[in-house]
Amino acid sequence: MGPFDRGILVLYTVTLTLLFLALGAFLGGWSDPVQRLWSEVNTPGYREILWVLLVVYIIMGLRLLWRGLKPERKRQAVVHEGGLGQVRVSLTAIESLAEKVTAAVPGIKEVKAKVESSPRGIALHLKLITVPDINIPAVSEDIQCEVKDSIKNVVGIAVSEVRVAVESFKASKPRVE
Secondary structure: OOOHHHHHHHHHHHHHHHHHHHHHHHHHHOOHHHHHHHHHHHHHHHHHHHHHHHHHHHHHHHHHHHHHOOOOOEEEEEEEEEEEEEEEEEEHHHHHHHHHHHOOOOEEEEEEEEEEEEEEEEEEEEEEEEEOOOOOOHHHHHHHHHHHHHHHHHHOOEEEEEEEEEEEOOOOOOOOO
């Protein structure tokens, strides 16, 4: 739930709480202040405002209902279902594994991985920063095989696709001693 929806929820909750407190006061015998407030609000100048507020609160209530019933997208992948239950590995952990495997390849300076679920397994998108003097097609093919094999061996999930995108080149600086 985002900040907009949380703000709506706070406003909606405070308003409903105040309305129910007024109803409780009315049912508890304190009808004079509640009737005086109602007669003040029920004047012809305030009726239009009450209709607008009613529509706004109905829309807010419907939005909160929709957000409450809408299933949230989970970033997990089911690996194995056994007699004792499910084993789950988060997609963030798979991204981390792919980044570690890719960073170990010579010539790779930086890597950022993104994992997406697909019906045939998972798809990985790797964004790389490399040194300028490597053979990119050969290194990319090595990275694709390494990442696919590592994730299959460690996590047990089939990798359907590994996309490699070289975003930039970074020259390695010689060490000064």
